[in-house]
Amino acid sequence: MTLLKEFFLPRFVQWLVVIFIGVTVTFLIPRLSPVNPIDQAMTRLTSFQNRDPQATVALRESLQDLYGLNGNIFEQYINFWKRVLRGDLGPSFSSFPAKVSDLIGNSIAWTVGLLATSTILAWVLGIIFGSLAGYFPNRWWARLMESSVITVYPVPYYILSFVLLMAFTYYLPIFPLVGGGQGLPRLTLDYIGSVLFHSFLPAVSIIIGGVAFRFIVSKALTTSERSSDYVQYAEMAAIPKRKILISYIIRNTMLPQVTDLGLSLGTIFEGALITEVVFGYPGLGNTLYNAVNSSDYNLIMGITLLSIVGIATASLLVDLSYPLFDPRVRYR
Amino acid sequence: MSNILEAKDLKAYYMTQAFGVRRTVKAVDNISLQVRQGEAFGIAGESGCGKSTLLKVLLGAHEPPLTVVDGTVKYRFDDMEEIDPLALDERGRREIRWKKVSYIPQGSMHVLNPVRRIRESFHDFVRTHKKVSQAESWDMARNYLRDLGLSEEVLNSYPHQLSGGMRQRVTIALATILWPKLIFADEPTTALDVVVQRGVIQLLKDIRQKEGSTLVLITHDIGVHANLADRIAILYAGKVVEEGDTKEVLKNPRHPYTQHLINSLPRLDERSERVSIPGRPPALDNPPNGCRFHPRCPVALDKCRTIDPETITLEPGHRVACHVVAEEVSHAPVA
Amino acid sequence: MLLTIRDLFRFSPAFRYGAIILALVFVLVGLSFFSPYEPDVNRAVPRNKPPSDVYVFGTNSNGQDVFWMLTFAVRNSLLVASLAVVIGRGIGVLLGMISGYLGGRVDRVLSSIVDSFIVMPRLPLLILIASILRGQMTMASLGVLLGLLDWAYPSKRYRAQILSLRERGFTDTAVFAGMGTLKIVVQEHLPFLIPFLLADMVSGFLFAIGFEITLSVLGLSDLSTQSIGTMIYWGNYYQALLSNRIWILAAPIGASIVIVVGFYLVSLGLSRYLDPRTRLLRLQVKTT
Numbered sequence: 001m002t003l004l005k006e007f008f009l010p011r012f013v014q015w016l017v018v019i020f021i022g023v024t025v026t027f028l029i030p031r032l033s034p035v036n037p038i039d040q041a042m043t044r045l046t047s048f049q050n051r052d053p054q055a056t057v058a059l060r061e062s063l064q065d066l067y068g069l070n071g072n073i074f075e076q077y078i079n080f081w082k083r084v085l086r087g088d089l090g091p092s093f094s095s096f097p098a099k100v101s102d103l104i105g106n107s108i109a110w111t112v113g114l115l116a117t118s119t120i121l122a123w124v125l126g127i128i129f130g131s132l133a134g135y136f137p138n139r140w141w142a143r144l145m146e147s148s149v150i151t152v153y154p155v156p157y158y159i160l161s162f163v164l165l166m167a168f169t170y171y172l173p174i175f176p177l178v179g180g181g182q183g184l185p186r187l188t189l190d191y192i193g194s195v196l197f198h199s200f201l202p203a204v205s206i207i208i209g210g211v212a213f214r215f216i217v218s219k220a221l222t223t224s225e226r227s228s229d230y231v232q233y234a235e236m237a238a239i240p241k242r243k244i245l246i247s248y249i250i251r252n253t254m255l256p257q258v259t260d261l262g263l264s265l266g267t268i269f270e271g272a273l274i275t276e277v278v279f280g281y282p283g284l285g286n287t288l289y290n291a292v293n294s295s296d297y298n299l300i301m302g303i304t305l306l307s308i309v310g311i312a313t314a315s316l317l318v319d320l321s322y323p324l325f326d327p328r329v330r331y332r
Numbered sequence: 333m334s335n336i337l338e339a340k341d342l343k344a345y346y347m348t349q350a351f352g353v354r355r356t357v358k359a360v361d362n363i364s365l366q367v368r369q370g371e372a373f374g375i376a377g378e379s380g381c382g383k384s385t386l387l388k389v390l391l392g393a394h395e396p397p398l399t400v401v402d403g404t405v406k407y408r409f410d411d412m413e414e415i416d417p418l419a420l421d422e423r424g425r426r427e428i429r430w431k432k433v434s435y436i437p438q439g440s441m442h443v444l445n446p447v448r449r450i451r452e453s454f455h456d457f458v459r460t461h462k463k464v465s466q467a468e469s470w471d472m473a474r475n476y477l478r479d480l481g482l483s484e485e486v487l488n489s490y491p492h493q494l495s496g497g498m499r500q501r502v503t504i505a506l507a508t509i510l511w512p513k514l515i516f517a518d519e520p521t522t523a524l525d526v527v528v529q530r531g532v533i534q535l536l537k538d539i540r541q542k543e544g545s546t547l548v549l550i551t552h553d554i555g556v557h558a559n560l561a562d563r564i565a566i567l568y569a570g571k572v573v574e575e576g577d578t579k580e581v582l583k584n585p586r587h588p589y590t591q592h593l594i595n596s597l598p599r600l601d602e603r604s605e606r607v608s609i610p611g612r613p614p615a616l617d618n619p620p621n622g623c624r625f626h627p628r629c630p631v632a633l634d635k636c637r638t639i640d641p642e643t644i645t646l647e648p649g650h651r652v653a654c655h656v657v658a659e660e661v662s663h664a665p666v667a
Numbered sequence: 668m669l670l671t672i673r674d675l676f677r678f679s680p681a682f683r684y685g686a687i688i689l690a691l692v693f694v695l696v697g698l699s700f701f702s703p704y705e706p707d708v709n710r711a712v713p714r715n716k717p718p719s720d721v722y723v724f725g726t727n728s729n730g731q732d733v734f735w736m737l738t739f740a741v742r743n744s745l746l747v748a749s750l751a752v753v754i755g756r757g758i759g760v761l762l763g764m765i766s767g768y769l770g771g772r773v774d775r776v777l778s779s780i781v782d783s784f785i786v787m788p789r790l791p792l793l794i795l796i797a798s799i800l801r802g803q804m805t806m807a808s809l810g811v812l813l814g815l816l817d818w819a820y821p822s823k824r825y826r827a828q829i830l831s832l833r834e835r836g837f838t839d840t841a842v843f844a845g846m847g848t849l850k851i852v853v854q855e856h857l858p859f860l861i862p863f864l865l866a867d868m869v870s871g872f873l874f875a876i877g878f879e880i881t882l883s884v885l886g887l888s889d890l891s892t893q894s895i896g897t898m899i900y901w902g903n904y905y906q907a908l909l910s911n912r913i914w915i916l917a918a919p920i921g922a923s924i925v926i927v928v929g930f931y932l933v934s935l936g937l938s939r940y941l942d943p944r945t946r947l948l949r950l951q952v953k954t955t
Contacts, residue, residue: 014779014782014783017779017783018782018783021783021784022787025787025792026795029792029795029796029799032799150681150928150931150932150935151928153931154873154927154928154930154931155923155924155927155928156873156876156877156880156881156923156927157877157881158877158880158881158884159880159920159923159924162899162920163920166908166913166916170908170909228442229437229441229442229443230442230443230444230445230446232443233435233437233443233444234445234456234457236391236393236429236435236437237429237430237435237457237460237461238422238425238426238429238430238460238461239456239457239460240460243456243460247445247448247456248445251445251447251448252445252446252447254447267788273790273791273794274881277885288791288794289794289885292794292795292798292885292887293798293886295798300791300794300795300798301795303791304788304791304792304795307788307791308787308788311787311788326447327446327447327490327492328446328490328492350678352674352677352678
């Protein structure tokens with residue numbers, strides 16, 4: 001019972017606070033913009049027709065209502081909350097009358113599929129390589145891995161993906177330049193194959209960066225675990241190194257590692273913007289990019305909101321899962 | 333009764349070099365010991381005297397920057413052929429560790445894997461040296477704990493759920509479950525309260541009785557030595573300064589350091605003020621010339637400052653390394 | 668101080684290579700003051716010429732010499748990143764110190780605010796803000812913006828450092844000896860914080876450079892100024908990749924890789940040197 005009070009409740013409250021702040025921030029920022037979306041939309045909608053003044057006014061009013069710009073800022077804020085809680089993120093400005101939630105729904109599967117697999121794969125590979133290099137730091141392969149990671153890790157992600165793009169779609173034209181899959185979405189082997197083919201390069205770019213970071217973290221954790229008393233005692237008893245690495249070292253580093261994994265998965269909803277723009281991948285990030293270019297604030301806000309909620313929730317779930325991993329938390 | 337452990341002229345130094353700075357710490361400097369089969373041999377000394385280093389070398393568990401510069405260590409079990417622990421490879425180590433030679437650390441620290449239950453740790457250690465299934469090793473553990481008078485429930489717990497004393501006793505059980513002939517114990521009672529200390533000492537006595545194993549006990553606590561050790565060696569700044577029967581050394585210490593050590597112990601009958609030795613043990617990267625104790629020695633002679641004293645034998649089994657004692661002996665009338 | 672640098676140079680290969688690389692980078696920056704061309708003048712030279720004796724890195728589609736534009740780009744990118752780091756780490760240190768030293772309720776409130784900000788997804792917010800300010804963004808404001816987004820995590824780390832310093836024995840000793848709080852902070856704690864600060868600033872630098880490039884490439888920064896990111900943007904704009912004019916892109920991309928690797932190596936060498944474990948081995952009284 002105390003566990004609940006001491007541990008779960010504060011975390012839950014924090015989750016609510018974060019979401020509250022997030023919603024408020026996404027509400028405020030576009031309203032600070034000098035551009036008036038109503039004017040923009042009106043221009044677009046009435047440019048080819050002449051309407052009588054009354055109809056124009058009526059249009060303006062309904063647009064204002066639709067975009068949640070009715071009333072003063074406090075009324076707008078309350079309305080905003082009401083809509084968000086209903087799941088209504090409003091219509092998209094640039095693709096009117098398409099709903100923001102629809103546009104997000106269309107692209108989210110691509111992003112989640114790509115990012116979930118790449119993130120998890122990068123995490124697993126990074127732990128394996130990093131821990132091995134940490135436990136056997138003087139082997140040639142460990143040193144080689146470390147040097148490669150040092151050159152890859154600091155490179156900005158954009159540069160990394162762009163170089164990959166240049167190398168493997170242009171100079172060695174192996175992979176396609178853009179797209180998510182070939183043909184219409186169907187559950188055929190052909191289509192699935194083409195999806196894998198198209199997502200290979202973006203996945204590799206994410207995995208390289210992810211593995212580099214996880215390598216560095218795992219190596220550092222392993223190095224410090226190596227000097228802990230239980231590892232040294234196990235080595236004294238000549239327990240096989242493989243068992244020590246897995247059950248004594250890695251197992252004890254799981255807490256921070258899983259935390260990181262949870263948070264990384266939470267950032268999926270940010271949409272891998274750069275990845276998708278560079279590789280022309282039809283996911284959430286691309287949608288966001290197009291929204292930015294066409295000043296579609298509703299869509300931008302919707303996606304930003306989604307990512308804030310995603311990260312906050314992932315972080316909450318990760319924290320709540322601590323008792324599962326660390327018996328010291330479980331049995332106080 | 334043969335010697336189960338023999339160390340001869342052992343020299344082990346820590347040699348480091350980082351960022352252009354070279355440093356050599358002479359932690360074990362010319363130590364020779366013999367431990368007889370079945371006895372309890374104590375090694376006593378303050379912190380920083382090189383006990384832990386000596387232990388690591390005797391076990392063959394030393395790693396760079398600790399290097400054995402000179403000398404030998406030999407095991408002899410049941411008059412079989414000698415084993416050189418310093419020359420074993422990983423397979424060789426796995427052969428003898430836990431089955432023939434074992435190590436009890438200061439268990440109230442964290443020598444048990446915090447994310448594994450006790451019985452799983454038992455299985456890890458047993459399985460490495462004996463082909464058993466999980467069920468079999470848990471049976472072994474249960475029976476052994478029962479034999480030693482420890483509760484079986486600990487097997488299902490995690491280390492942090494046990495008290496310090498319990499953890500120490502579990503560690504002792506873990507170290508001795510395969511009935512090793514030679515057991516090294518490193519400060520097994522330190523950081524425990526007196527009541528628990530008694531329990532640990534009793535446990536060690538029981539194990540020795542049941543299995544007839546040899547115990548090499550390393551601690552700064554003379555009281556524990558008095559309780560457990562048959563023979564004792566006093567270590568100072570990487571050298572053995574006195575060695576002999578525990579009772580004899582405690583009653584009749586000859587080396588000035590030993591004398592002060594014994595004198596500083598509280599006594600039931602006396603109520604006078606306890607006096608400790610002025611000064612501190614020397615840093616081992618730059619030890620004093622000659623006898624290492626001379627800066628703090630109240631009876632130091634001139635030659636103590638420059639010449640390292642040889643080890644001489646007073647009575648059979650009682651050895652001292654001190655110029656002052658040597659002078660006494662050579663000037664004493666022949667009995 | 669100089670002794671430290673000399674030691675680092677001699678014994679840490681990472682630091683050595685990193686320092687050499689950074690020296691080259693700063694030479695490049697210095698050259699920007701001697702450039703025969705102005706950075707905002709188009710059509711100064713023939714367009715789209717490949718690298719030759721006359722134009723060392725070739726020319727781009729705006730009619731500018733790629734090499735000399737690169738010197739400006741490197742200078743500006745570094746300036747933006749420096750501004751971001753100063754602001755971000757400045758706020759971070761301040762908040763961390765307030766939180767760490769005052770403790771109690773102030774600490775709790777500040778910490779929860781900081782925690783809420785950490786979870787904010789920076790890229791979408793950055794894009795949102797940048798797109799709203801589009802056309803009005805200058806490099807300076809970009810630097811400020813980047814700084815404002817990167818203070819949360821650093822402040823958490825500084826707070827942790829300060830908390831651990833407060834618990835140390837020597838702090839108690841200083842307090843008992845009657846040292847004033849400010850004196851303790853400056854004389855006792857600062858020497859420990861500075862190395863930590865240095866390593867942290869480098870990682871802030873890398874973050875800022877990466878984000879500047881990302882934003883510029885997306886067209887959201889000040890496109891009329893030369894920076895590594897804007898050079899890439901204009902390269903893409905005029906389809907440098909697809910029309911076989913790779914030198915236009917290779918220069919800024921290569922420069923970016925060199926810069927980040929150089930900084931990272933330096934910070935790696937520095938942090939290994941400052942690692943308390945190797946430090947103990949180093950702080951010896953040398954006996955002849």
